[in-house]
Amino acid sequence: MKTLIKNAVAVNEFRKFETDILIENEIIAKIDKNISATDCTVIDAGGKYLFPGAIDDQVHFREPGLTHKATIETESRAAIAGGITSFIEMPNTSPQTTTIEKLEEKFGIAANTSSANYSFMFGGTNDNLEEILRVDPKSCAGLKLFLGSSTGNMLVDDEKVLENIFSNTDLLISAHCEDETTIKHNLEKYKAAYGDDIPIKYHPAIRSEEACYLSSSRAVALAEKTGARLHVFHLSTAKETGLFRNDIPLRKKKITAEVCIHHLWFCDDDYDRKGTFIKWNPAVKTPADRKGLWQALLDDRIDVIATDHAPHTLKEKQNIYTQAPSGGPLVQHAMVAMLEACNKGKISLEKMVEKMSHNPAILFRIKQRGFIREGYFADLVLADLNSPQTVSRDNVLYKCGWSPFEGTTFQSAITHTFVNGNLAYNNGKFSAYRNVKRLEFNR
Structure with a gap:
């Protein structure tokens, strides 16, 4: 798998910055402006914020x-x-x-x-x-x-x-x-x-x-x-x-x-x-x-x-x-x-x-997670900070079928979630492919 996220506003390690992110297989391969890559899926994140998962x-x-x-x-x-x-x-x-x-x-x-x-x-x-x-x-x-x-x-x-x-x-x-x-x-x-x-x-x-x-x-x-x-x-x-x-x-x-x-x-x-x-x-x-x-x-x-x-x-x-x-x-x-x-x-x-x-x-002390860094696992989240949504029982995903936030309108929405480089969630749709791992610890 190879994915290029373009034009994101990343929030990481106490700063905000515009950047592209190249994901190769499970890993963040490159963080830079104006990355060019071939044979990859391109996601234009213009206007969205990028967070570590x-x-x-x-x-x-x-x-x-x-x-x-x-x-x-x-x-x-x-x-x-x-x-x-x-x-x-x-x-x-x-x-x-x-x-x-x-x-x-x-x-x-x-x-x-x-x-x-x-x-x-x-x-x-x-x-x-x-x-x-x-x-x-x-x-x-x-x-x-x-x-x-x-x-x-x-x-x-x-x-x-x-x-x-x-x-x-x-x-x-x-x-x-x-x-x-x-x-x-x-x-x-x-x-x-x-x-x-x-x-x-x-x-x-x-x-x-x-x-x-x-x-x-x-x-x-x-x-x-x-x-x-x-x-x-x-x-x-x-x-x-x-x-x-x-x-x-x-x-x-x-x-x-x-x-x-x-x-x-x-x-x-x-x-x-x-x-x-x-x-x-x-x-x-x-x-x-x-x-x-x-x-x-x-x-x-x-x-x-x-x-x-x-x-x-x-x-x-x-x-x-x-x-x-x-x-x-x-x-x-x-x-x-x-x-x-x-x-x-x-x-x-x-x-x-x-x-x-x-x-x-x-x-x-979790290994290679929690940050947007080259060489770390590509656990990444894109959010639209101007996409209002109201919580209701029709849109909760929990098996129990309810939320304490019912009736609350949030101004932001999570649009994309990558787990180990796999686009696991994309605007309300889940990938049929799972690529998840047992967490490892530097102890």
Whole structure:
């Protein structure tokens, strides 16, 4: 395969510049103005912006075992339609990904069905340290620990086990941080008042700032004590951002943090309108928390933007509070949501690319991805910043068939997505040919 992208405005490594890009087979062969080449497909990108493909470090694609909600095939197609060319998927499937055997089974499913590059987190439990120590850090994204309960009931709540894991593994440890004791106490209080049909507006009071900060601060303290490599998923409070540093380069950080699209977009004012469709763990909280997250993202205390894409069926989400699961689908609209924020002056295009493409590659030490560089894999995205689209159930690609962004009009659209040089998505159409790879890590 040989493709020449002409007249693009590339956004890469903190600058914007007009350029052509020559792709030969899977690799970016040349970046220059006025490239001439023969025997190749030419795409005129005049007026469009070119980004390195986004790397989403936290998704739940529900396979195996929960495929009535989603599959690796369906959600990876939605991901590339949204400009995400690589994903890291979580272990709380059924069965859970807590043995090497189950991990490799998921790699096999992705190799056969995924439309995007892939890796998986290995799941930690209270009793699988021996298996954790068998995981190869060069071929697996890292270790996921649930320090607060979520879909799949993989809570790790034994302090001695936690310290043992932190002290003994070389894997990057990613943590969901919410204090279970605090949450249970809060839930009992609201159940006493309302029964099971608790008004959704109390979700951030149940899964509170205190619950988040207690857990994340303990995790950070444990990482500092043991020297473990810790990455805290989906910060949701302004208070938590004070736990993280911005005075050293990302490559030297041992403790890093992520924020998700929904915590940057929604706040507790939206519960009346969106109900359980914006029920996430951790909860969407106050406008002040949202403002604090934005500030920490822009000043580099928060290192990456992800989705925590976690679909559930419409029927499941329409249950009363205690029966409605937390999570929602986001991969198709993550990049256009951030482009909307760029359009409103909240973040620059260069900063968006840093947080969605460059930094995940640096943080996880992913080989040859996350940047527009000669010799790197051609994971590339073209976007039209003046192509309004309104999200509706007719145009969502998720298997669950809905989006928390329904009714939202975004000013931008993803038009082309290349995965390892293959034009996998082109103006609403998917290539019948897949050329995807298991992510590799420089560790």
